[in-house]
Amino acid sequence: MHELSLARSLIDQILALAQEHQAKKIINVTVIIGPFSGIVTDSFCFGFEALKREQKPTREAALTLETPSPEYCCLQCGKTFTGRNSQTMPSRSFSADRPCPACGSEHCTTRGGDELILKQLEME
Ligand SMILES: [Zn+2]
Numbered sequence: 001m002h003e004l005s006l007a008r009s010l011i012d013q014i015l016a017l018a019q020e021h022q023a024k025k026i027i028n029v030t031v032i033i034g035p036f037s038g039i040v041t042d043s044f045c046f047g048f049e050a051l052k053r054e055q056k057p058t059r060e061a062a063l064t065l066e067t068p069s070p071e072y073c074c075l076q077c078g079k080t081f082t083g084r085n086s087q088t089m090p091s092r093s094f095s096a097d098r099p100c101p102a103c104g105s106e107h108c109t110t111r112g113g114d115e116l117i118l119k120q121l122e123m124e
Pocket residue numbers: 074075076077078079100101102103104105
């Protein structure tokens with residue numbers, strides 16, 4: 001399971017940071033999951049919830065997910081615009097979910113959005 005190993009590496013990352021800051025307890029974790037990452041957010045949350053109990057510092061950590069809208073770049077006129085879909089997509093798609101708002105072209109490419117970023121960590 002892809003999401004489970006991602007959740008595990010996130011927890012490892014958090015634990016390393018907690019140790020570095022001599023924190024005893026993680027309160028909140030904010031993660032950005034890009035729309036083209038292919039990550040199923042439900043599975044990711046499930047994995048995180050299961051794995052956090054294995055470690056004392058993360059046991060009560062709350063997970064906040066941010067899923068930014070997809071961004072596209074028009075190949076015709078170069079305009080960048082935001083797509084409609086705010087959910088993560090099962091696979092990387094190279095066609096936008098709407099035509100370019102400037103010229104109406106449907107020849108677009110994706111802009112980033114395949115990341116999983118640890119944005120914020122609240123600990124004490
Ligand atoms: Zn355009």
